[in-house]
Amino acid sequence: MTSLTTFYLSGIIGKEAFGADGDAIGIVKDLLVNAAPTGINDPNQQLVIGVKLKIKKESKFYSFKSFIVTKAREVLNVTCTELAEVSPDEINNGLLLVENILDKQIVDMNGRKLVRVNDVRLVTLPTGTFAIAVDIGIEGLLRRIGISIPIKKVLSLFKVNMPSKYILWDDVQAIDHSSLNIRLSKSYAKLHTLHPSDLADILEDLGKKSSMSVFSSLDEEKAADVLEELETRAQIHILENLPVNKAADVLEKMPADEVADILDELEDERAEMLLKEMDTESSQEVRELLEYDDDLVGSIMTTDYLSFSATSTVAEVLVELRSKKPESVELYNMFVIESNDELIGSFNLRDLVVAEPNTSVSQIMRSEPFFLYDDQKTGEIAELVSKYNLLAVPVVDQNHLLQGMVVVDDVVEDLIHERRTKKR
Amino acid sequence: MFRLKLKLSGFFKHLAIFFAILGPGIITGSVDNDAGGITTYSVAGAMYGYGLIWTLIPSFVVLLVIQEMNARMGIVTGKGLSDLIRENAGLKITFFIFIGLLLSNIGNTTTEFAGVAGSMEIFGVSKYISVPVVAVMVWFLVVKGTYKIAERIFLIFSVSLLTYVVSALMAKPDWTDIGTSLIHPQFEVNTQSIAMIIALVGTTIAPWMQFYMQSSVIEKGLKMKNYKYTIIDIAVGCVVTVVVAFFIMVACGSTLHPNGIQINEAKDAALALKPLAGRLASQVFAFGLFVASVFSATILPLATAFYVSEAFGFEAGIDKKWDEAKEFYTLYTGILIISAIIILVPNAPLIKISIWSQVLNGILLPVVLVCMILLINNKKIMGNYVNKPHQNIIGWGAVIVLTALSVLLLFMPLINK
Numbered sequence: 001m002t003s004l005t006t007f008y009l010s011g012i013i014g015k016e017a018f019g020a021d022g023d024a025i026g027i028v029k030d031l032l033v034n035a036a037p038t039g040i041n042d043p044n045q046q047l048v049i050g051v052k053l054k055i056k057k058e059s060k061f062y063s064f065k066s067f068i069v070t071k072a073r074e075v076l077n078v079t080c081t082e083l084a085e086v087s088p089d090e091i092n093n094g095l096l097l098v099e100n101i102l103d104k105q106i107v108d109m110n111g112r113k114l115v116r117v118n119d120v121r122l123v124t125l126p127t128g129t130f131a132i133a134v135d136i137g138i139e140g141l142l143r144r145i146g147i148s149i150p151i152k153k154v155l156s157l158f159k160v161n162m163p164s165k166y167i168l169w170d171d172v173q174a175i176d177h178s179s180l181n182i183r184l185s186k187s188y189a190k191l192h193t194l195h196p197s198d199l200a201d202i203l204e205d206l207g208k209k210s211s212m213s214v215f216s217s218l219d220e221e222k223a224a225d226v227l228e229e230l231e232t233r234a235q236i237h238i239l240e241n242l243p244v245n246k247a248a249d250v251l252e253k254m255p256a257d258e259v260a261d262i263l264d265e266l267e268d269e270r271a272e273m274l275l276k277e278m279d280t281e282s283s284q285e286v287r288e289l290l291e292y293d294d295d296l297v298g299s300i301m302t303t304d305y306l307s308f309s310a311t312s313t314v315a316e317v318l319v320e321l322r323s324k325k326p327e328s329v330e331l332y333n334m335f336v337i338e339s340n341d342e343l344i345g346s347f348n349l350r351d352l353v354v355a356e357p358n359t360s361v362s363q364i365m366r367s368e369p370f371f372l373y374d375d376q377k378t379g380e381i382a383e384l385v386s387k388y389n390l391l392a393v394p395v396v397d398q399n400h401l402l403q404g405m406v407v408v409d410d411v412v413e414d415l416i417h418e419r420r421t422k423k424r
Numbered sequence: 425m426f427r428l429k430l431k432l433s434g435f436f437k438h439l440a441i442f443f444a445i446l447g448p449g450i451i452t453g454s455v456d457n458d459a460g461g462i463t464t465y466s467v468a469g470a471m472y473g474y475g476l477i478w479t480l481i482p483s484f485v486v487l488l489v490i491q492e493m494n495a496r497m498g499i500v501t502g503k504g505l506s507d508l509i510r511e512n513a514g515l516k517i518t519f520f521i522f523i524g525l526l527l528s529n530i531g532n533t534t535t536e537f538a539g540v541a542g543s544m545e546i547f548g549v550s551k552y553i554s555v556p557v558v559a560v561m562v563w564f565l566v567v568k569g570t571y572k573i574a575e576r577i578f579l580i581f582s583v584s585l586l587t588y589v590v591s592a593l594m595a596k597p598d599w600t601d602i603g604t605s606l607i608h609p610q611f612e613v614n615t616q617s618i619a620m621i622i623a624l625v626g627t628t629i630a631p632w633m634q635f636y637m638q639s640s641v642i643e644k645g646l647k648m649k650n651y652k653y654t655i656i657d658i659a660v661g662c663v664v665t666v667v668v669a670f671f672i673m674v675a676c677g678s679t680l681h682p683n684g685i686q687i688n689e690a691k692d693a694a695l696a697l698k699p700l701a702g703r704l705a706s707q708v709f710a711f712g713l714f715v716a717s718v719f720s721a722t723i724l725p726l727a728t729a730f731y732v733s734e735a736f737g738f739e740a741g742i743d744k745k746w747d748e749a750k751e752f753y754t755l756y757t758g759i760l761i762i763s764a765i766i767i768l769v770p771n772a773p774l775i776k777i778s779i780w781s782q783v784l785n786g787i788l789l790p791v792v793l794v795c796m797i798l799l800i801n802n803k804k805i806m807g808n809y810v811n812k813p814h815q816n817i818i819g820w821g822a823v824i825v826l827t828a829l830s831v832l833l834l835f836m837p838l839i840n841k
Contacts (some may be wrong), residue, residue, distance in 0.1 A: 105737075116510070116737025141736055144515045166790050208502035233645035237502070240647070 005071045008135070009097050009120035010144050012069065016059055017053060017078040018420035026055035028078060030098040031064070031122075032091065033131050046130040046169050048122065049094060050086040061086040069124045097131065100176050105206070106134065107173040109190055112198040114205050119144060121166065134172055137165035163252075175210050188217040196222065212241050224253035227262070235262050248277035256282065257302040257410070260289035266347060297381060298374035300411075301395045301404035307335040308361050310344060315357035329407050332391035336365045343399040345369055371396050374403050381411050446642035449491060449654070450579070452633055453661025457585055457668045458720035459539025459690060460532055460778065461627045462713055466693035467667050468620050469676030470686060474602050475611035477673050479621055483628040486822040489815060490592045490793065491658045493800050494634050498641030499648055500809045505638040505736040508805065509795050517795070522735045524788045526755075529632055529728040531781025533763035536724060538774055539717030541767055542691025546710035552768060559764040562722045563757065566742055581715045585668045587708040591697065592671040594705040597678035622829045623782055628665065629826075631788040632724070634796065635731045635740060671728070675709070725763070729756035786830040793823045 009031065016024045032050030050061045066082040076238050095101065097120050105114045115300045118140030123134045128277030135143075139162045142148040152162055173190040191214060192197065199218075203211045203226065215238055218226060227235060227250060239247050239262065251274060263271040263286065275283045285303045306326055308317055321331075334352075336345035345365030355364045357404045370384060382395060385408055468476050494505065501508065510518045540558050548683035611617050646654055676693050679700040680686075687693050690713050698706035725743070729752050733740035738751035746753050766772050797819045801810050811819065 105507075105516060113739075118515075118737065136737060139517075141515070145519050207507070208500070208503075211502070236645065383584075 005069055005124040007069060007071060007076055007122055007124075007133075008140075009102060009122060010140075011076050011097060012078065012122075015076060015078050017051075017067065017080050020079065020081050025080060025083070026053040028052070029054050029059055029130075030096050032061060032086065032094040032096055034094055038290065046132065048129040048131065049090060050185075052096070053083075061091055064129060067129075068220075069129060072386045100174050101134065101172075104174075104176045104248065106167075106175055107194075107202055108167050109171040109173055109194070112194060112202075114202055115167065115326075131169050133166040133168050135164070135166055137163055139164040175206065175214065188214055192218065192222060196225035197229045199226050200234075204231055204234045208237060212238070216242070216246070220253050221248050225248045227251075228254055228258050229318060232262075232265050236265055239266060239274065244273055244277050248274055251286075252278050252282045255302050255304050256285035256289055257300055259286045260299065263290065264294070292374065295378055296374065297372045297378055297406060298403065299397055300378060300381075301374065301406045302329075302410070303336060303404045304330060305392075305394075305405045306330050307337045307341075307402060309339070310336050310360070310362040310365070312361050313357065314352055314355045314359045314361070314364065315418055317352060317361060318357070324343075329392065329409065332407065333405065334393070335394050335402055335405070336361055337367070337402050343369065343371060343396050343400060343402045346394060348391075353405075369394060372406060373398065381406055385411055428720060434735065447579075447657065448495065448637060448644055448646075448795040449658035449661030450664060451640060452491065452637045452715075453664040454579065454585065455636070455720050455723050456628065456630065456633060456661075456665045457716055458532070458724075459542075459713065459717040460782070461669065462539065462672060462693075462716060463535070463690040463778070464623050465672040466676045467687055467691050468624055468672035470680035470693065471620065472611050472617065473603035473607060473677040473681035474674070476617075476620060476624060477602065477670060477677070478606055478609040480604075480626045480628075480666045480669055480673075483625050484662055485818065486625075486826075487629050487665065488662045489818045489822065490629065490634060490796070491662065492655065493638050493796055493811070493819065494653075494817070495641045495646070495654050495658060496635040496809055497796070497800055497806070498638040498652070499651070500647050500806055502642055504642065504731070504734050505635045505792075505796070506731045506800050510735045510737075510748050512723055512802070512805070513795050513801060517791070518735050521788060521791060521795070522732050524784055524791075525632055525635075526728060526732055526759075528784035528788060529724055530759055530762055531777050532630070532632075533721060533724050533728075533759055534766045534774070535778050535781065536717045536721035537763050537767040538778070539690060539713050540721065541696065542689055543710040543714035543717065546693060546694050553670070555764050557766050558718055558721065559760055562718070562725075563760055565722060566726050566756070567753070576836045581719070584712050584715045585664070587712040588668055588671040588675060591705045591709045591712075592675040592678070594699070594702060595678045595700065597674045602674060618829075619831060622786060622832065625829065626782050626786050626789065626824070628669065629789060630785055631792045632727060632731070634792055635647075636723070636727050639727075639730070675705075685821045720833065721760075721763075725756055726758040728759055729753075786826075790823050790827040790830060793819070793826065797823065 012028055015028050015029070017026055017028055019025050028051060028246055029321065030052035031048050032052070033046065033048050048064045051064050051067060052061050063084045063086050066084065067078060067080045070077045070079070070217060091271065101117050101120060105116055107113070108115045115136045117134045117136060119135035120131055121135060123130055123132050139148055141154075142151055142162070148162075155162055165259075171190065191202075194202075199222075201258060203214060211234070215223060215226065230238070242250070252260075259282070263274065266274075275286060278286070289299060289301070289303070304327065306321075306324075308320075317334075330348045333346050333348055335343060336347070337343055345362070345367045346369035347361065347365045351364045351366075370388055370390060372381060374395050374397050379392070384390065385406075390408065392405045392407045394402055395406055397403050497505065497508065506518075506522070509521065537555050541555050544554035545551060570623075641654070675697065675747070676687075680693065680696050683700065685696050687696060691710075694710040694713065696708050697709055730740050732738075732755055733749070733752045736751075739749040740752040741749060744752070766777065767774070797811070797816065800806055801816065803810055
């Protein structure tokens with residue numbers, strides 16, 4: 001007997017556990033591991049702490065400390081010295097390998113995508129039994145059905161190896177916590193480290209219940225970033241099912257043009273409810289944008305932009321930027337306006353940085369900036385943007401008063417879309 | 425758009441919502457009348473006249489109930505049927521269902537290509553040209569990502585299924601006869617007629633449609649709030665299926681049956697209609713068969729590759745690159761190639777393949793249905809939207825009848841010999 005035994009979850013489930021005296025006690029139904037209550041990459045999260053044992057007709061959780069798994073001639077033996085029940089608290093904070101992991105979808109943190117688990121690989125060391133990896137390969141599938149070994153033999157005749165794929169336990173984020181009343185924000189801790197786009201892709205692929213619980217676990221800032229990246233269908237699902245006050249909080253953190261786009265897709269009643277719940281400043285901006293028809297520049301412009309008076313100095317502008325800490329898109333192009341909001345010039349970050357601190361804005365600005373009218377068709381943006389290599393274009397109304405700006409990021413999507421439809 | 429929406433009211437608002445939701449049910453209903461279906465209905469009409477038309481009534485009820493369950497599951501869970509089966513029924517049942525689905529759908533796709541070959545032969549095009557051309561076209565259509573557009577074009581084309589109505593009317597059917605046979609069905613009860621009934625029900629309610637229906641509902645992003653429109657969509661789809669089936673049986677029943685012409689393929693029906701109902705009726709019939717075959721030959725391999733991948737956890741989707749979703753594309757391409765090649769092999773046992781894929785369908789259907797009914801009654805999955813008692817009665821009733829029919833079908837050859 002070695003001190004190290006590796007085995008698969010599929011191998012131990014349904015096995016009879018024997019007592020020290022050799023009598024059968026019960027059947028192994030599930031294994032309980034710590035669900036990383038302390039956060040990320042805690043070695044303890046791999047430890048198997050409990051086992052669900054079916055004794056006669058009743059299933060209960062017992063501490064795994066007194067259980068030993070050994071392998072003799074490829075046959076697993078489960079022996080147990082003592083039956084001690086696990087506290088409900090530990091069960092609630094744990095993760096069940098069969099109920100929450102096996103055959104379920106998990107997030108592969110390394111590949112940043114959803115995968116389905118075919119089996120779980122475990123190891124017994126003198127210090128305890130640990131989950132080391134999940135098997136997502138074809139080999140795992142065949143092993144479960146019980147035809148892995150014969151197929152391997154056939155393949156080896158042709159010198160072909162069966163593809164096997166594993167994900168280390170550290171890279172596993174469980175999604176399905178439905179049976180447990182665990183604190184969600186903690187149980188999804190790993191997910192929160194993902195980029196919003198990746199997170200959005202994962203949410204789109206999840207079922208309705210899971211996508212809601214993952215989304216609800218995000219903090220407002222992250223939630224806003226993720227919501228922005230989601231497909232329309234998923235956005236609608238989230239906004240219709242999130243409590244109104246929480247949804248409004250998230251929307252407040254998003255750029256007004258994005259919010260307008262989303263609310264446009266929602267049913268009027270729900271959109272109105274959300275607008276009422278948002279703070280007046282944010283909702284006012286959104287309402288103005290909603291007034292524009294879909295195909296007009298005004299509908300895709302953002303109202304988050306930076307504008308200065310012509311008499312400010314470069315130093316003053318820099319001080320203001322430092323205190324405001326604007327998003328990077330706002331720095332693509334900054335605008336110079338009269339006191340009545342009339343657009344008279346624009347400058348970019350480079351103009352600002354290379355100028356002497358006491359230069360006035362009027363000296364560094366481009367005095368006849370490119371601009372768009374808010375009631376121009378969106379189709380005309382692309383030409384202007386690509387012809388003059390602009391990153392952001394100011395939008396004015398008929399009186400030449402600044403209303404917002406169109407950012408290239410928002411146009412790119414439309415451009416790609418347009419091209420695709422043309423090709424078709 | 426926002427302002428426009430506010431203005432819509434009353435009838436037009438309902439209509440607008442309906443057209444936005446329209447799709448899953450009607451598309452599924454149209455795909456249902458594929459080459460296999462058309463063949464079965466034609467053969468039944470030729471053999472029994474109007475005698476078996478009554479089977480369409482129970483088929484309609486069961487189809488409606490099953491598709492409603494699929495739509496409800498899709499809307500509530502947002503998960504595909506294969507995902508739900510894998511997560512709740514365990515790997516062994518999943519494996520059985522999906523290997524069965526894979527095999528039966530290779531058979532079904534073969535039947536679709538037989539439809540392509542047969543219908544084009546009516547127009548004088550050799551199968552050695554039509555089948556490879558259609559197979560390559562279908563492959564590019566899907567892999568090059570224009571599938572969604574294709575689906576819409578097909579949906580418009582599927583109106584051509586109504587050409588069967590024209591064919592039927594040209595055949596000048598005896599309506600009182602049809603009415604009588606609906607109310608008092610008269611046919612000889614023997615192994616052959618029972619086999620025919622099984623084939624009719626089996627082709628109307630194919631297992632893969634349940635998976636297809638559920639994922640189209642998810643893809644459409646339908647909501648519980650607009651559920652009544654979804655129901656209408658499903659009902660329209662089922663009506664389309666049954667109406668088309670009805671007219672095919674009428675067309676063949678009023679021309680071929682009285683003249684004692686027996687047929688084996690849908691193509692034979694088109695050919696046989698020529699002297700009896702005119703050249704135009706025959707060509708109209710062949711055109712409908714062609715469109716239906718291409719439509720299903722596009723959807724079937726794609727859908728099958730998708731569900732199998734979903735169940736076994738392979739990456740799937742036509743938006744993925746070949747390297748990302750190797751298993752998915754291999755499956756998809758494999759099904760297409762195998763099916764097309766079978767048709768091109770001289771003297772391939774087409775009728776046997778078609779019968780065996782129907783037998784497989786017959787065995788799979790009750791298994792899939794049992795899984796569905798168990799899933800939809802699971803509170804943990806469906807919450808407040810579990811089945812109502814009357815839905816369970818029809819559901820389980822269908823399972824029992826279908827299982828009985830399938831068992832009959834399996835043991836029939838033994839009794840015969």
